[in-house]
Amino acid sequence: MASAAALPDGATLGVVAVGGVLGSLGRWAVGLAIPHEVGAFPWSTFVVNVTGAFAMGLLVAFLVDRPGVHRLARPFVGVGVLGGWTTFSALAVDAVQLGATHHVQLALLYVGATFLVGTLAVAAGMLGGRRVWPGP
Amino acid sequence: MTATHALLVALGAAVGAPLRLVVAHYARERLRAAPPAGTLVVNVVGSLVLGVLVGDAVGGSALALVGTGFCGALTTFSTLALELWEALDDDRPVAAAANLGLSLVLGLGAAALGYALAA
Secondary structure, three states, X not given: OOOOOOXXXXXXXXXXXXXXXXXXXXXXXXXXXXXXXXXXXXXXXXXXXXXXXXXXXXXXXXXXXXXXXXXXXXXXXXXXXXXXXXXXXXXXXXXXXXXXXXXXXHHHHHHHHHHHHHHHHHHHHHHHHHHHOOOO | OHHHHHHHHHHHHHHHHHHHHHHHHHXXXXXXXXXXXXXXXXXXXXXXXXXXXXXXXXXXXXXXXHHHHHHHHHOOOHHHHHHHHHHHHOOOHHHHHHHHHHHHHHXXXXXXXXXXXXX
């Protein structure tokens, strides 16, 4: 086996960058549409993370057993767009800030709800995807 | 200025998203680590950096570029949630719990560390 390349190829990096820009601009726009006040539940980040997790489930269901799909489709959508649309850093920092401003219960609720609903959203996306695209 | 902020978010994301791929690729191909390792590394690093920015009350253009753009695109929740669900669905509850636990402890820990260092 040839030694694995240290870097992904340029085309993959390029589509991930473009997808990441599109997804991140979308996340930023959601943040503008749903302003976040300190001490309140961070709805905008919750919404992007849960919808992104659902879309990731859909994507994986769609790509299963589809060798004909372009090899850059998954990096573009999964790594780029959905990776840019969702975020972990805002989740972590918003939770820390809630805790630091004496909203510990809200911080726990926020983190717990994001992980619980987010993980179930992946499952729901996969189940929904398998119904829409029942595979060959 | 909204248009400028959009451009800065895009610039930060154009670096952060491919860097996440590079880290994941390196961890998987060179270090032979399980895929969640790469996700964990970018999420911890991005949380530390954003923690510093928010703790330091950085706002405006710098937050748009480095926070919303770079850290937001460097880190990911969709892949983490996929990893968690796949581990559960695959009957690997310990792997799911380990990934969740490490993400919470190290990710929130890094955010808290950055926040405390800068505040």
